[in-house]
Amino acid sequence: MSKRSEKTIVDIAEELNLSVSTVSRALNDNPNISIRTKEKVKKMARKMGYRPNALAAGLRSSKSKTIGLIVPRISMFFPAAISTIIQNKLQEYGYNLIICQSNDSYEQEIALVNTLYSARVDGLVVSTTLYTTDFSHFDVFRDNNIPLVFFDRVPKDYGVKVIKGDDQLGGYLATSHLIERGCRDIVHISGPLSSNLYVERVAGYKKALKQHSLPVRKDRLFYQELSRDHAWQTCEKIFAGKPYPDGIFASNDTTAITIMEYCRKINIRIPEDLKIVGYSNDPRTEIITPAISSVDQYPAMMGERVVAALMDMINATTPSTGFSQEIIPIQLIARESSAGQMKTKGKKK
Structure with missing residues (x-):
């Protein structure tokens, strides 16, 4: 390139x-x-566009054969799975990977971008923080024609390569599935709307409700960082008084698992009294009892496409410019947490 x-x-x-x-x-x-x-x-x-040389002069070629990767948290299933695929695929091309985590801190993300630029990486792959809305700290890569690829959590109007899941469809399928199983009062627990993921999943949730002539209720929508502690606190709000919802669509599987734990504590039966769908198809969803329905994001496919895009940019004879987007398919995996028909509800529409 x-x-x-x-x-x-x-x-x-x-x-x-x-x-x-x-x-x-x-x-x-x-x-x-x-x-x-x-x-x-x-x-x-x-x-x-000066970059300080982090290594001794003369000890490297014009290419570092190193790629930088910034993810929100390596402890989460999806970023961890993607990181493994990206590293393995890059090794096939003779590249090493520097993995960094922003811990969902915008300030830390800026610092990591500058560090990787100074380290003279040959390309940068990023899944942004929940709160990244200003992408100007990436300009130093884009403006100097250093390959830059965003995945999963991505900018909307920034002239780069973007690879993301079909999150609106994912939200729509998850909610439609609950409706088809007899649910009529469905809660959605979303992440912050500063992130593209949750804007799109909420849009899919609302689309499914409207399509089935069900109301979109503000008191059934919750926006938060999708941690176990936040999920538990939200469950306390949801189940503080009746009527209880009959379905919950959670925007990640950690939240879905926490809901199940809370319901067990207060003797709400799943799936008889409440049906649950999560998101990401974390391996824990399959081994927990009852197993949790979830939306598979195909991390292996996304990781492979990220590396393919990066290699195309590195090997190109002219720099790629402008915005381009690639959508990775999703699939709803139905399990026991959303099985059967509700005993206390009427027939589905």
Whole structure:
């Protein structure tokens, strides 16, 4: 892939009519260099797309054969599964992978982007934080034609390659499935709407309700970080008073599993009294009793497509520009948590 020629401190020094040693000290925040000079040097460095060399000069080729990966949390099933696939596929092409986690911190994401840029990675793959709405910290990769691919949690209007699941369809199928099983009062527990995933899953939930002439109730929609603690707190709200819902669509499987634990505590039977569908097809959903219905996101397929897109960009003779999007299919996996018809409900429409 064609890139701009790498700029050095010599280029910066010539542009500013400063000595190379002054530029070097300014970039390293030497106390003997004035603040004004430091600011001037750093501004020019950003303008020229300068990347500090994190390794000793002469010990590397023009390519690092290394890719950077930023995920929200490596402890979650889907990012962990994707990371494994990406690493294995990259090794087939002779590339190593640096895996970083943002812990859903926007500030940490910015720091990691800058670190990986300074490490001179040959490409960057990102699933953003829940709260990333300004993507300007990725400009340094995009503007210098360094391959950049977003997956799963992705920007909507940022001119890069995006690979994502069909989340609106996933939300629609999960909710429709509950309706087809006799549910008429369905709660949806969503993540924050600052993330594309949950905007689309909520849209699918609402579409299914409207299609079946069921009301969209604000008191049946919850927005939160999808952790066990938050799920437990939401269950306390949902079941604080009757009537109880007869179905819950949870936007991740950790939340679905927590709902099941809470219902067992207060003697709500699943699936007789309440039916549950989760999202991501975490392996835990299959071994828990009763097994939980969930939406499979095909992480292996997504990981393979991410690497294929990255390799195409690296090997291209001209840089790719503009927004392009690839949608990975999803599938609803029906299990015991949503089986059968509700005993206390009428026939489905």
